[in-house]
Amino acid sequence: MKLRDLWFDPSHLYIGGTWRPAAGGDTIGVTDPSTGEEITRIARGLPEDVDAAVAAAHEAFAGEWGALDAAERGRLMMRLSELVKARGDTLAMLECLDVGKPLNQCHGDVKQLARYLEFYAGAADKLHGETIPYQRGYTVMTLREPHGVTGHIVPWNYPMQIVGRSIGASLAAGNACVLKPAEDASLSSLALASLVEEAGFPKGAYNVVTGFGGEVGAALSEHPGLHHVSFTGSVGVGRMIQTAAAKNVVPVTLELGGKSPHIVFDDVDLDDALPTLVGACMQAAGQTCSAASRVLVQRGVYEEVVRRMAAIYETMVAGPAPDNHNLGPLVSAKQKQTVEGYIAKGGDLTIAARGKIADTAPKGGFYVRPTLFRDVDPDHPLAQEEIFGPVQVVIPFEDEADAIRIANGTEYGLVAGIWTRDGGRQMRLARKLDVGQVFVNNYGAGGGVELPFGGVGKSGHGREKGFEALYAFTRLKTIVLRHGD
Numbered sequence: 446m447k448l449r450d451l452w453f454d455p456s457h458l459y460i461g462g463t464w465r466p467a468a469g470g471d472t473i474g475v476t477d478p479s480t481g482e483e484i485t486r487i488a489r490g491l492p493e494d495v496d497a498a499v500a501a502a503h504e505a506f507a508g509e510w511g512a513l514d515a516a517e518r519g520r521l522m523m524r525l526s527e528l529v530k531a532r533g534d535t536l537a538m539l540e541c542l543d544v545g546k547p548l549n550q551c552h553g554d555v556k557q558l559a560r561y562l563e564f565y566a567g568a569a570d571k572l573h574g575e576t577i578p579y580q581r582g583y584t585v586m587t588l589r590e591p592h593g594v595t596g597h598i599v600p601w602n603y604p605m606q607i608v609g610r611s612i613g614a615s616l617a618a619g620n621a622c623v624l625k626p627a628e629d630a631s632l633s634s635l636a637l638a639s640l641v642e643e644a645g646f647p648k649g650a651y652n653v654v655t656g657f658g659g660e661v662g663a664a665l666s667e668h669p670g671l672h673h674v675s676f677t678g679s680v681g682v683g684r685m686i687q688t689a690a691a692k693n694v695v696p697v698t699l700e701l702g703g704k705s706p707h708i709v710f711d712d713v714d715l716d717d718a719l720p721t722l723v724g725a726c727m728q729a730a731g732q733t734c735s736a737a738s739r740v741l742v743q744r745g746v747y748e749e750v751v752r753r754m755a756a757i758y759e760t761m762v763a764g765p766a767p768d769n770h771n772l773g774p775l776v777s778a779k780q781k782q783t784v785e786g787y788i789a790k791g792g793d794l795t796i797a798a799r800g801k802i803a804d805t806a807p808k809g810g811f812y813v814r815p816t817l818f819r820d821v822d823p824d825h826p827l828a829q830e831e832i833f834g835p836v837q838v839v840i841p842f843e844d845e846a847d848a849i850r851i852a853n854g855t856e857y858g859l860v861a862g863i864w865t866r867d868g869g870r871q872m873r874l875a876r877k878l879d880v881g882q883v884f885v886n887n888y889g890a891g892g893g894v895e896l897p898f899g900g901v902g903k904s905g906h907g908r909e910k911g912f913e914a915l916y917a918f919t920r921l922k923t924i925v926l927r928h929g930d
């Protein structure tokens with residue numbers, strides 16, 4: 446199937462408020478992961494296009510966009526949020542065809558995008574500095590100023606949510622943005638550009654350059670015209686982004702995924718916990734940075750949890766994304782291959798259960814059967830490395846100390862979930878886990894627009910979402926005024 450009659454041209458870049466082909470005139474095929482077929486083409490941007498986008502953002506910041514009152518920025522963002530909701534059905538379907546995520550989950554992503562824009566719209570004129578008590582005869586104040594031009598490199602797993610949280614906070618703080626979406630998931634960022642235009646944003650406040658990571662991504666992260674870089678993706682690329690930023694001496698925010706533990710104690714209400722134990726990993730077919738991919742279970746309920754999780758796995762079906770199965774395909778042939786490689790690495794382990802691939806699933810689609818491994822050694826690669834697919838490992842533990850040791854025993858530290866009714870234990874664990882977010886008797890999979898989010902260790906640094914993200918997108922200036930008694 447070819448995508449036709451879109452209201453924007455996906456083969457164009459959006460730079461300085463105008464749509465144009467890439468400097469080299471080349472395009473990249475867009476694949477529907479449910480079928481493996483090409484549905485349209487996007488522009489293959491080049492470093493020259495990045496130069497043009499950064500220049501356009503500078504012009505916007507020095508010009509009309511930078512001169513707007515904070516309240517006016519908020520109004521524009523609120524209008525954009527309304528437009529996202531109004532075009533919600535189309536945006537959801539575009540994302541579904543582009544990334545292979547079940548349509549109902551794409552509707553959830555649209556809602557989150559609109560909600561990020563709404564949250565940050567409301568915050569734009571409430572972001573203020575402080576006055577600081579100092580010596581007699583002085584008044585000291587701090588100003589929260591925008592950095593200027595910010596670069597945003599986003600992955601393919603939650604394009605709308607990640608663009609919403611990153612661009613939303615940056616624009617609200619008054620920066621002009623240059624966005625490089627993932628080559629496997631650029632359509633929603635381009636669609637958003639058309640809505641930015643319709644909302645009436647000054648030209649150059651939001652620029653999109655599509656293309657390959659090694660071309661556009663590298664050129665953007667190394668660009669000396671940027672004042673801040675925000676990146677979500679793999680550890681390897683994150684390291685390159687930070688190195689490039691170091692050369693330009695600019696701040697970075699890195700969100701690099703994880704191997705998040707879900708810890709289940711004997712005293713838990715299993716009926717309550719079970720759907721979440723599976724769902725917190727299977728969302729987006731396991732391609733979630735905060736996926737609860739390790740389930741740590743105390744001995745007393747271990748067999749029961751494995752048996753009941755296995756029963757859920759046996760009902761799970763991976764199928765075409767528009768048909769709303771439990772999960773869709775993975776985003777690309779490459780990701781399918783990576784995940785199947787991991788499943789093969791588990792050859793010495795016990796598979797507790799596997800789900801199915803729908804009979805209706807086209808042969809060319811990138812489907813992987815959901816797979817549950819049991820009795821996995823905490824040091825096994827499947828319990829240590831981010832798989833980014835529908836694969837979960839279950840690990841037994843004896844007591845609280847054992848649970849903490851295993852939970853903290855990877856290089857990552859993004860999110861953790863704890864299931865216990867013991868209040869003291871909830872708090873002890875929450876404080877001892879080396880992660881950025883802890884969920885007690887629930888698991889938000891990083892969700893919650895209001896909730897600061899980010900990791901420790903190889904999961905990255907800096908916080909996105911909530912008010913915290915706004916601070917990251919500003920630079921603080923201290924003004925000391927000597928006026929005398």
Ligand code: NAI
Nearest residue numbers: 599600626627658659662663678679682701702734831833
């Ligand atoms: P990736 O890190 O290569 O891609 C993320 C973004 O970085 C994309 O926009 C890509 O075009 C860009 N990029 C790639 N190379 C670049 C470079 N040299 N300079 C600047 N930007 C560059 O991730 P990939 O290859 O798509 O996925 C590989 C693994 O990364 C996954 O299996 C998963 O484990 C992890 N990952 C984690 C994500 C998270 O949410 N934390 C999201 C996506 C991937």
Ligand code: MG
Nearest residue numbers: 476543544629
């Ligand atoms: Mg695609």
